[in-house]
Amino acid sequence: MSLDFSLIQQIDAHLPQTQCGLCGHRDGCLPYAQAISQGEDANKCIPGGQPVADALATLLNRPKIGALNSAWPIQANGRPQRMKAVIREDECIGCTKCISACPVDAIIGSGKQMHTIFSDLCTGCELCIAPCPVDCIDLIPDSMLLNPDQQQREQDDLRGRYYAHIQREEQQRFARRGPIVKAEINTQLFAEFSSHIQSVPQIKLQQIPEEKPTADPQTTIQMARLRTQIKKLEKQLSVREDAKKRMQLEQLTHQMTNIETMS
Template identity: 50%
Template sequence: MSITDRLTDLPVLFHPLALSELDDAKRIAIAQIDAVLPQTQCGLCGHHDGCLPYAHGIVTGADAINLCVPGGQAVTDAIAKIMDVKPLPASQSKWRTDPATLRPIEVRAIISESDCIGCTKCIPACPVDAIIGTAKHMHSIITDLCTGCELCLAPCPVDCIDLVEYPRHIDDDERIEEQAHLRKRYHHHLNRVAKTIEDGTKPVVSIIESQMVNVLNSSDTPVIDETTAKNTIAAAKLRTQIKKLNKQLAARPSDDLTAKLDALNAQLAELESSP
């Protein structure tokens, strides 16, 4: 498959890019840039539809070459070379830079299964379908597929998903192969989302993940009852308030804030001790 052929069979949600209206040189540049982007589909560049729209924005002059946060300096320099422009400093990541790759250290999402209430809100948020689970059952994340995009964090009502560093070194060929696989999964994800919008049905995970969910639905998998779910949500909210109060007290001691903190801690202890 030629590099421009990659742009001829895109998900319907990418159609507004109007790639057919661009000349061959720009289409080739878009495909080349998309090929070097990490395919995390994280939206940190400002394009919440993923890496390809960012590549389109670069080539059409709408975006700077240095907005890919997870790609770091390595990807920014690669884009500069494709566009034949002067390199720029990469956008800063909150994660430390790996000096060997010039990229931010990779991260992966993990679910605290003891806190998960099986709400399924994180599943459709994952751009590569790396989360498996069904309603009222514990969810799990397939680490080998997770891109560390952080998109599953916000929808979680109980704050049970964390990001952990996942340092590794892979060669260029392995990275290209992995990115191609993630790109394919993302396009499959978008096509499925488009179909559910058209059909008015709920989104589902792919065939492979669905088969894995059947295993999770076995009798060994705990079912979360309504009371446990409500208590878990309440506890998560209390922990968030406690964190905020601790930060306020660290900056400015206050008897009133201390009293509120003690009361919240007592409520949390009561919830956690309840059956």
């Protein structure tokens, strides 16, 4: 199914970019925007509350429906209470699990060292709380009410930070060549979207080259024996030249080359 990137961008522009996954799309606001463009209900953004649900209904020319309930009280602007995560630093054991969980890189620290959260960058997504093995992260209310311009600037900044986070994860995935512990992010969607929309940071996918199949044990043993014989002959010939041994070395080298080509 072809995607309407222009419509997805318009929908994504209304979403708060908390990347919390409360809408059911674990890997951020953009996948939810895509799902909305394809017919999913537009009232599932809990941090955005009724204002975002109504704005999306107007944009899409759909009936206005009630936003999903939030656990936090509603503010004067109609959105749920903004929350910020804080670490009780004297209880932190430096496990780094909260760092990898943060979608906007608002947490700093290193292994076995105290961590801290930049409250100005925290989206209140709550994703850092569950991985913490010592339960030393709290949520506190943020009483600041943003006007529409401030809200838009914050969303644009958070979007950029999330794209940078995804790009770094993609690079680490390429370098690591191992399983990713965190939930998979649909990097293909983000990369395709960023290639069509110039106003968002571009994400480039890493191409992992195909590895040659591992040789069977018998071939591995044979190659090891050949290498040993070749090194032994090379050492002997470095001391004194011998035509018979030189011919034997050439034959073994040719045999090794053939095996490497076939494996």
